[in-house]
Amino acid sequence: MNRTDTGRFLALLIGYLGVQALLIGLRGGVYFGYHEADMIHLASLTMLEVEGQVAHLDFSTPIGEWSFSPISYLVRAGMGLGQAMLWSQWAVALLIAPALAWICWSRFTFWPSVAVALVVLSLPLALVYGTTEIFLSLSMHYNRWAWALAFLTVPVVLFPPVQGRAGDWADAAVLGLPMAMLVMIKLTYAVALAPACILGLLLSGRARVLLRALILALAVLAGITLVHGPGYWVAYVEDLFGVMESEVRSHPGPSFARILLSPAYTLGTLAGLAAVFLLRAIPGRGTSGLTLLIFLPGFAYIAYQNYGNDPLWLAMLGITLLGLPGPEADPDRERILRSLGAAMLVLIGPVMLNLGYSPIRHALQPEAPYEQVLPGHPDFQVLSRRMAGTSVARAWEGSPTQSVTTQNLTLLEEFDGKPLPDCALETGLLPYFQVMSARMAQSEALAGRMPFVADSFSPHWMFLGWAPLPGGTPWYYSGLPGYENAQHLLVPHCVTNTKVRTIVLGQVDPETLNLVEENELYRLYEIKR
Template structure:
């Protein structure tokens, strides 16, 4: 791409970014309309890290530090909680403007296609919904979007042949992106590292690979200087603990379903067929082999992510449109690209239009999630009355919450405080431990905002709370089994119609 075209690309992409900034500025704070428990999970981590806790060492989670670092830094800088969450998205998009533009300038011949690629990256970073077809907004699973936004430029630089020399630019983008994946969600690094490594070797870009490795290791080394070696030991420990957990082996459909069920088979078969066709028609072009390495990782990540959205088809479509331009508009390549984008249209359009929908939401429907942070608001009707929507299991008689998590946590905190049990670290049996955000309680050192098994943080607890109703009654059973197995003594101190509280004593 010539310099004049490159300047146009940068100009258009900056205009897209400016539009995202303007939409973010039009409405203060952040208003979400679904996935309250996931938002509690995110807020728990952000507020604890803002208060000085260390991820993995004080807070158990399989997510990497960079998955929440923008939010934490903006909150520490003085922004309200809702503003920090919203502008954290914009900050990530800002960091990706130059890498996304470099892909367009160095790998694509068409200005509109280069702008479309960069726009897709920025929208994935700044979107206000995880994907899917539900128009209601939430920052739930935001880290999946961020990881896609980060890996798109790296994979595009590997798959597409260079049309503009830039050894260090390629190495910087690829190396920094792969390091970022380690620190956002390591699953993405594991899934796509083989395609990046072997793809660069197939293209004869060994020097770029070496430079990318050097850049990536440098990024991780700087991170180690700030957080210490203990961070990595604790991070690996959390990853291994979650990988071995039987509580949540997968958040959605199974592997085979994500590959070949009616909802996903068209994309999988299109990808497999396009790889074979590309290899047969252009044997001298390594892109076919590289894409064959990308596909298993793409399907695995979709299988591992909530909702199982095949967002990799967006990248697939843009890459094939770029290859079509390279081969003088070869129709079948363009057709593959168009079909791939069509198959991913639903989640992509949902993400792309989410910043505008945030501005247009009726403000009267929202109320603060937490009294201390009024600029983070949710749909008040979804918070529900105490106990919210619940049902008794037909077989085991257990009370299962289906809604009203916020009101339920507020009432539990109030009941315990009224009973004189406030001011202490409390372990709550169930899906999440967010009692400390709703009353005078202390977060657990080493606790998990989301339950993955075991008893994380129990060593620092002084109070054990057993709710009558829970989103996951099976998790309560697992907790009680672990309590018995470890010989922890529970002494009753309070009970009412919604919870029982105990003093706990750990075995010596």
């Protein structure tokens, strides 16, 4: 871009961030109506850090610490939980903005630059997880943050800047620092993108950029090691392997093959491969084509690992091809390549539109049909009808199978000589936790101490104002995290996941337990030490 276009672009960038800040200020909190479990999970992660705990070292989670530490910092600074969630998203967008400015100035003309900025910044600021579902929620926000950072790598690696080697340090910064952030937010993104980033820079003769990017990334990770110690990384890797080995949820959707070739994704895959062939055929762009070929499996793997499986990579690749950095070499093929980029944007367009205007819908929706979720957090509210009641799935007497809630998987039918109801929550998770927490508050045996709960997650301590279970996990994947620190085991009659209850109780010897309380909601056992 020339100086005039650069000034216009920076003004639009600042204006866009200003409008988003205004939308956040108008609303003053988070008002969600979808994925309550994920929102409570996010609240748990945040409040554990507010309590002074460190992810991976003090509690188990496969999610990187930086996906929720910005929220916890703002809460500790005195901001409400809901406001902290929104302003942390804005802070991520603000952090990305300088990198965007460099990428656009060094590679694109004005209008492609505007499109790149809108696509990248809409991701961290969105209030839907993806797809075309219109219900608002910050669920799985870390996937959006990570996609925004991943998008920065695509034009940097595929196309050198017009400034040549004068831009090496800037390229290294906008590649190395986001990759370090990806390690700390969601490691699978960094692992999936690293081969293409390394080989792409080497193939294009930019080894110096690669070396500098590695130095910057390692410097960030070394700083984290100084703060938390080398054991932090061991614990992080153990948490990740715990998910990979989990019988509950090792991946959140279809198989990897379906992500590549099922009807919902085949056109995107073919468009990516067509772009590879076209780039390879254009003089001077063959290296970019080969690099893109290495990128594609990484893009598909990221989509495979994410709930909803949106191929969001089509958005950034589409705009990059539409803007096509560098001198014109083959007008006919490049025209086809730009058309292919436009087709990619059409394929992913509905999802990007949903992400892009979700903050506007959030700011303009009425306040009346919402209710406060957690005590002490009036700016964290859920749609009232999500609190209206609870529905469950359970086997009926004489049904063909007594394991309806686990889809015919092996289900533990009794524990400690007593039957376990085949009952799983379907809706109304939050009111159920409120009722359960109120009953736990009356327990003389618990006396304000959080038990180990045989279920997917146990956020009751936030409803009760108790201390969390030391060494526990906000979301269960495997093992018995925190059990060694618990004085009691709580076995709900109706759970969010009967398979989790089966896995947990399968690891516990009933002989080491003493039943101290039983009611219509749960059994409470004292753990013999």
